[in-house]
Amino acid sequence: xxxFPHKHLLGLEDYTASDITRILDTAESMREVLDRPIRKxxxxxxxxVVNLFFESSxxxxxxxxxxxxxxxxxxxxxxxxxxxxxxxxxxxxTVQNIEAMKTDVVVMRHRxxxxxxxxxxxxxxxxxxxxxGAHEHPTQALLDILTLRQKFGDLKGLRVTIVxxxxxxxxxxxxxxxxxxxxxxxxxxGPATLIPRxxxxxxxxxxxxxxxxxxxxxxLNVLRLQLExxxxxxxxxxxxxxxxxxxxxxxxxxADKPLTILHPGPINRGVEITSDVADSEHALILxxxxxxxxxxxxVLYLLCGAKQES
Amino acid sequence: MTDKIKSVIVDxxxxxxxxxxxxxxxxxxNRGTKDLALIGMQTRGVFLATRLAKQIxxxxxxxxPLGTLDVTLYRDDFRTRLKQPxxxxxxxxxxxxxxxxxxxxxxxxxxxxxxxAMDALMDLNRPxxxxxxVLVDRGHREMPIRPDFVGKNVPTSINEExxxxxxxxDGEDAVLLVEVxx
Amino acid sequence: MQTQDFFxxxxxxxxxxxxxxxxxxxxxxxxxxxxxxxxxxxxEVGFADDNPEAEKIELTGKMIxxxxxxxxxxxxxxxxxxxxxxxxxCLAALNGxxxxxxxxxxxxxxLDNAGIVGWVQAQAEPFPVxxxxxxxxxxxxxxxxxxxMAELCDSGVRAFSDDGSPVGSSALLRHALEYxxxxxxxxxxxxxxISLAEGGVMHExxxxxxxxxxxxxxxxxxxxxxxxxxxAEYTGAHIHICHISTAAAIEWVRWAxxxxxxxxxxxxxxxxxxxxxxxxxxQTSTKMNPPLREExxxxxxxxxxxxxxxxxxxxxxxxxxxxxxxxxxxxxPFGIVGLETMLGLCLTHLCPKHLSLEALLExxxxxxxxxxxxxxxxITAGEEANLTIIDPDIDWTVNPEDFLSKSRNTPFAGWNLxxxxxxxxxxxxxxxxxxxx
Numbered sequence: 001x002x003x004f005p006h007k008h009l010l011g012l013e014d015y016t017a018s019d020i021t022r023i024l025d026t027a028e029s030m031r032e033v034l035d036r037p038i039r040k041x042x043x044x045x046x047x048x049v050v051n052l053f054f055e056s057s058x059x060x061x062x063x064x065x066x067x068x069x070x071x072x073x074x075x076x077x078x079x080x081x082x083x084x085x086x087x088x089x090x091x092x093x094t095v096q097n098i099e100a101m102k103t104d105v106v107v108m109r110h111r112x113x114x115x116x117x118x119x120x121x122x123x124x125x126x127x128x129x130x131x132x133g134a135h136e137h138p139t140q141a142l143l144d145i146l147t148l149r150q151k152f153g154d155l156k157g158l159r160v161t162i163v164x165x166x167x168x169x170x171x172x173x174x175x176x177x178x179x180x181x182x183x184x185x186x187x188x189x190g191p192a193t194l195i196p197r198x199x200x201x202x203x204x205x206x207x208x209x210x211x212x213x214x215x216x217x218x219x220l221n222v223l224r225l226q227l228e229x230x231x232x233x234x235x236x237x238x239x240x241x242x243x244x245x246x247x248x249x250x251x252x253x254x255a256d257k258p259l260t261i262l263h264p265g266p267i268n269r270g271v272e273i274t275s276d277v278a279d280s281e282h283a284l285i286l287x288x289x290x291x292x293x294x295x296x297x298x299v300l301y302l303l304c305g306a307k308q309e310s
Numbered sequence: 311m312t313d314k315i316k317s318v319i320v321d322x323x324x325x326x327x328x329x330x331x332x333x334x335x336x337x338x339x340n341r342g343t344k345d346l347a348l349i350g351m352q353t354r355g356v357f358l359a360t361r362l363a364k365q366i367x368x369x370x371x372x373x374x375p376l377g378t379l380d381v382t383l384y385r386d387d388f389r390t391r392l393k394q395p396x397x398x399x400x401x402x403x404x405x406x407x408x409x410x411x412x413x414x415x416x417x418x419x420x421x422x423x424x425x426x427a428m429d430a431l432m433d434l435n436r437p438x439x440x441x442x443x444v445l446v447d448r449g450h451r452e453m454p455i456r457p458d459f460v461g462k463n464v465p466t467s468i469n470e471e472x473x474x475x476x477x478x479x480d481g482e483d484a485v486l487l488v489e490v491x492x
Numbered sequence: 493m494q495t496q497d498f499f500x501x502x503x504x505x506x507x508x509x510x511x512x513x514x515x516x517x518x519x520x521x522x523x524x525x526x527x528x529x530x531x532x533x534x535x536e537v538g539f540a541d542d543n544p545e546a547e548k549i550e551l552t553g554k555m556i557x558x559x560x561x562x563x564x565x566x567x568x569x570x571x572x573x574x575x576x577x578x579x580x581x582c583l584a585a586l587n588g589x590x591x592x593x594x595x596x597x598x599x600x601x602x603l604d605n606a607g608i609v610g611w612v613q614a615q616a617e618p619f620p621v622x623x624x625x626x627x628x629x630x631x632x633x634x635x636x637x638x639x640x641m642a643e644l645c646d647s648g649v650r651a652f653s654d655d656g657s658p659v660g661s662s663a664l665l666r667h668a669l670e671y672x673x674x675x676x677x678x679x680x681x682x683x684x685x686i687s688l689a690e691g692g693v694m695h696e697x698x699x700x701x702x703x704x705x706x707x708x709x710x711x712x713x714x715x716x717x718x719x720x721x722x723x724a725e726y727t728g729a730h731i732h733i734c735h736i737s738t739a740a741a742i743e744w745v746r747w748a749x750x751x752x753x754x755x756x757x758x759x760x761x762x763x764x765x766x767x768x769x770x771x772x773x774x775q776t777s778t779k780m781n782p783p784l785r786e787e788x789x790x791x792x793x794x795x796x797x798x799x800x801x802x803x804x805x806x807x808x809x810x811x812x813x814x815x816x817x818x819x820x821x822x823x824x825p826f827g828i829v830g831l832e833t834m835l836g837l838c839l840t841h842l843c844p845k846h847l848s849l850e851a852l853l854e855x856x857x858x859x860x861x862x863x864x865x866x867x868x869x870x871i872t873a874g875e876e877a878n879l880t881i882i883d884p885d886i887d888w889t890v891n892p893e894d895f896l897s898k899s900r901n902t903p904f905a906g907w908n909l910x911x912x913x914x915x916x917x918x919x920x921x922x923x924x925x926x927x928x929x
Contacts, residue, residue: 003394013702029380029397038433041383071383091820112820113704114774133822135704173704197707201698298397301383305394 004302008127010116011136012177020178024146026298027291033070034294044073047304049105050098053130054080054091057109059265060130060140063289064107067296076103091115092122099123105304108132126303134168139299140264141174143292145182147284148219150291151260156183161213163189163247164223164272167196167234171223171264176202189213190245193234210245214255221262222247225272238271247273249280258282265289313488319446319464319472320485328461329358332443333365335459340410345438347375347406351415351427352398355379357478358445359414377402379413384426400430407435412459416474418444421453446485448472495619498583498896499915499923502547504532504877507922508540512551512881516558516871517850518858527556529877532920536873549915549924553885557853558869559591559878559918561622562831563860564655564680564734564758564806567593569615570608571600576811576898578615578623581831584809584897585621586923588831589880589913592622594864597633598656604628604639606647613648620921622878624864626651626680629668635660638668645675650864653680655734658716666723673729678756678863680732683716683741684782693822695768695783703771705821708783710738717741721748724755732863733757735808737782739792746801756863758804759793761830761837762903766790770903776817776824777903780810798846803859805842805852807834811899832895833904839884839911881915881924888912 005019012020033041049068053061056079068075078098095106105126108116113135120127131137145155152158160179166172166188179186180203187205188195195206207213213220225241235241252259261273261283269275278285320328340346343366350359356378363374380398413427424442431437443459448466464472464487473486495501507529514537515522521537528536528546542548567581576584578595585593595612597603603612609625616623627644629652631637641652652672658681659665668679689712694700696707717733721744724731736742736757748755762780767787770778778784796802810827817824834856843852861868869878890907892900915924 026397029382029399032400033383036434040433042429043383043385090815091823092818110820112822115820117774118820133704134706170704173702196701197696197709198698198701202701301397302394 004305006303008116008120009138009299009303010120010127010129012138012141012174012181013136015138015181017181020142020145020181023142023295023298023302024149026301027142027146027294030294030297030301031291033297034290040070040072042072043301044068044071044304047105048074048076048103049107049300050103051075051077051130052095052098052106052108053078054108054110055131057131059289060109063292064130064296067293067300070293071297071300073105073300092119095119095123099125105300128299128303131170133170134173135170136174136177137170138174138178139292139296140171141178142299143288143295144175144221144262144264145178146291146295147262147288148260150287151284152218154183155179158184158219159187159217160184160219160221161187161189161217162221162223163210163213163245165194165225165229166190166199166223167194168226168229169223175221176204187213187217191235191241194229210247210251211254214251214259217259219260219262220247221264222273223264224266224268242271246271247277249274249276252277260284262288313471313490316470316487316489318484319487320462322483325483325485328445329361330365332459332461333362333369336362336412336443337366337370339441339458343370343372343374345408346410346412347377347404348412348414349377349379349402349431351413351423352378352380353479354474354476355415357476358416362414362443375404377404379427379430381423381426381430384430386422386426402434405435406431406437408438410439410441411437412441412443414443416445417472418442418447418457419450421451421455424455425453445474446472495583495586495921495923499586500926502549502922502924504529504917504920504922506530506543506546508543508546508548509556510548510550510552512554512556514556514871515849515853517853518558518868518870519872521871527871529917529922532877534871534873534875534877537871551881553883554914555882555884556871557880557882558857558871559916560589560835560856560880561592561860562590562807562809562834563594563624563804563864565593565595565809565831566598566811566827567595568599568811569612574813574815574898578612579619580896580898581809582616582619582621582623584829584831584895586619586916587896587913587925588833589835589882589916590831591620591869591878591880591916591918592624592861592866593831594624594626594651594860596626596653596655597628598654602628602633604631604633606640606643609644609647609649620916620919620923622866622918624651624866625649626653626655628652629654629659629679630664633657635664638664638671641671641675641677645677649677650866651678651680651732653682653734655680655682658682658684658686662719662723665720666727669723669727669729669731673727676865678730678732678865680734681716681720682734683713683720683736685712685715688712688715692783693779694771695785697768697786699768699771703774705771708781710740710785710789713738713782714740714744717744721745721753721755724748725751725753728754730754730756735760735763735782735806736802737763737785737789737793739789742792742796742801746796749801756803756859757796757801758806759797759802760806760808761834762828764790764793764797764805765837765841766903774821775903776819776821777828777901777905779821779824779826780808780828781826794846797842797855798851803855804863805834805838805855806860807831809897811897812901813899814901817899817901828901828903829895829897829899830902832897833890833902833907833909835882835913836888836890836909836911837904837907839882840909877917879917880913881917882911883914884911886910886912
């Protein structure tokens with residue numbers, strides 16, 4: 001195989017369908033490692049990965065850390081609480097300092113869109129975007145796509161609707177880029193205040209009716225609704241959201257066939273999704289979590305291997 | 311890059327004869343097929359192991375457990391190679407604890423792949439014994455590794471390559487000596 | 493910091509400018525000729541005999557226009573001297589070909605009383621730049637109480653603005669307009685509805701959606717502009733709209749002008765030449781307020797500039813040190829520098845495609861001074877020499893390292909431009925860029 005054509009994973013916008021397929025294929029092999037009695041291979045021995053989480057995200061950080069450890073990389077964790085950032089040090093200074101300690105890969109979660117792109121212009125490490133504000137969260141989209149590929153074989157023509165707070169979601173944007181490249185039809189569903197302006201320019205359909213979304217989809221990817229959006233005046237109440245946009249068994253039973261349900265977690269049970277739906281056989285939520293480790297292993301493997309070439 | 315075929319070392323008939331001989335040798339050395347299993351190394355080792363297992367079953371009867379091993383994640387040249395190896399599937403659907411494993415590969419060269427394979431197997435469990443069967447040994451070892459079963463020893467120079475072709479993927483059975491022009 | 497460190501200074505006791513194309517729309521002058529300057533004043537326009545006592549400057553192939561004026565700059569002093577000082581700002585202006593600037597009052601503390609205004613004016617004293625202070629509308633720029641406008645006007649202030657923010661309330665803007673009109677001063681409004689714009693870092697639209705960046709909707713500007721126009725109409729006072737950027741707001745200004753409302757408007761070179769597509773690089777040199785808009789808005793700006801709906805081109809020169817600007821997009825401050833790129837950008841990209849030379853000079857020489865009620869320069873015998881000397885044919889590449897501004901934050905780095913200021917003459921000093929290292 002030719003070397004992987006990217007140095008960083010900043011987002012799926014600049015990845016092609018064949019790049020994505022290569023990550024998914026590699027992730028399938030990685031999943032097999034996760035099923036072994038000794039779930040560890042020596043591939044990234046001697047490589048140091050720093051997990052820089054300027055915003056707390058327990059699951060994504062643990063998933064990356066496990067992926068790194070399964071591949072025998074050395075890992076260091078950094079989270080913004082108690083860090084120098086609160087003392088007025090800039091992002092660039094913080095990262096340059098850490099890199100000066102000789103690291104190879106930076107996995108970064110940051111509240112600011114473009115923060116990993118900004119860093120990539122200033123440091124030489126491989127950068128993996130673990131979520132930048134409301135911009136991209138590429139490994140989340142990759143694990144969603146892997147989960148769908150395992151279930152449906154091919155994403156061509158698959159009708160996927162992303163439900164919820166699209167405007168503030170990095171998961172939505174990366175999913176839109178990734179799913180469309182893989183040939184799926186993407187629809188967005190949510191209250192008008194939570195759909196970004198000009199969303200249709202992303203090449204997606206938009207609906208404000210959960211019933212319509214259910215009727216027209218094979219898959220629903222349900223996003224977490226954050227309470228602070230209510231405080232910002234973007235929707236009236238959780239109660240009303242639940243009533244008009246919540247995913248319930250009663251609503252799903254109206255579909256002529258069972259819909260596959262994804263959720264990036266953490267779930268607000270009883271808000272965007274009810275427990276009986278989240279725990280049903282059609283919800284692949286825990287599958288997504290396992291695939292998350294495999295996908296992150298694949299990304300680390302492919303990007304670290306490409307390193308010498310760049 | 312133009313590769314020149316210098317000679318056909320083994321033809322289709324010879325290929326089958328060699329496999330038959332290897333099957334007999336494996337049975338003999340292991341005094342039968344009790345606790346015996348074959349592990350084929352991706353890619354052509356898998357097909358060789360499959361054929362060897364069939365041969366052994368034909369001679370001795372019974373089912374020979376068969377596994378597939380991909381050593382990509384165990385390679386020592388992961389960060390220095392120009393091309394990035396594709397991670398393939400490892401599928402060993404049985405417990406290798408206390409089993410007599412025969413590792414099957416097409417060409418033995420530096421020994422590094424076999425080293426990686428042994429590491430990979432040891433991570434799975436503790437086999438009783440690991441033996442190595444190869445279709446061709448072309449020399450130039452860089453590790454203290456020696457095969458237990460050899461189809462053919464082929465002395466080569468460093469700018470030659472041994473290409474094993476198999477019906478299953480190449481449409482023919484043959485072993486070729488090829489000169490690689492840089 | 494002295495001008496001699498950066499420019500070759502020539503005495504203007506007796507100065508002979510030879511062979512330049514002299515352009516002054518005010519006197520319908522456009523011909524290759526000489527200018528003789530005596531004691532800082534224009535003594536003669538026309539070919540003159542060589543006077544052995546005169547200092548001669550050979551200007552064949554060059555162009556002389558009345559001195560350019562930038563009515564919207566931020567010199568950061570007092571408060572943010574690392575970004576710019578009055579001195580470094582004046583040098584940047586001279587390097588960019590401007591003989592006059594109007595500084596905005598959003599310093600720290602703000603320019604909201606005669607004492608501090610006098611101090612800023614004094615800082616500019618050594619430089620041959622006409623520095624006009626635009627004072628704050630409200631005390632401390634808090635949007636609550638009017639500054640002492642009458643006293644400020646006595647100190648030479650001709651305009652008031654809370655730029656950086658709109659005037660705090662409609663009531664305060666109304667009173668500011670009424671009070672300023674009594675003093676024949678103008679209110680320069682940064683027109684924006686804060687509650688709509690709050691949190692935004694770039695223009696809201698397809699690009700902000702693609703980048704996941706919080707958007708500033710164009711309607712925030714439109715509401716601000718409409719409020720300003722209606723209050724100008726109601727009070728009969730003169731309102732000046734700063735840095736207009738949206739097609740819709742321009743439409744309202746056009747409507748207001750047709751209706752006879754006393755409004756003038758300005759646009760920046762970056763809103764004429766760039767769109768929000770630039771932001772996809774996440775380069776913070778594309779982050780400013782108002783933000784870069786869409787292509788339709790840019791076209792509307794160009795059209796309004798051509799038809800006269802927009803009166804003035806001004807830079808909104810907003811220096812920030814690399815320490816604060818080199819940061820992630822959300823964190824970085826708004827604004828870019830512009831003094832040292834505007835003239836080249838105008839000559840390369842606006843003139844003659846969108847503006848004749850005469851119309852361009854109207855928008856960079858006369859209109860800004862007219863908005864502020866300042867005397868106009870004229871290339872006529874007996875007048876004070878207030879001139880910009882331009883090499884219209886020179887090809888050059890924008891290199892921020894060459895700026896005399898203390899800051900480097902420009903989206904135009906690396907642009908190839910044709911035409912550049914090579915000298916200025918004003919306040920009895922002639923500065924020429926040239927051999928001096």
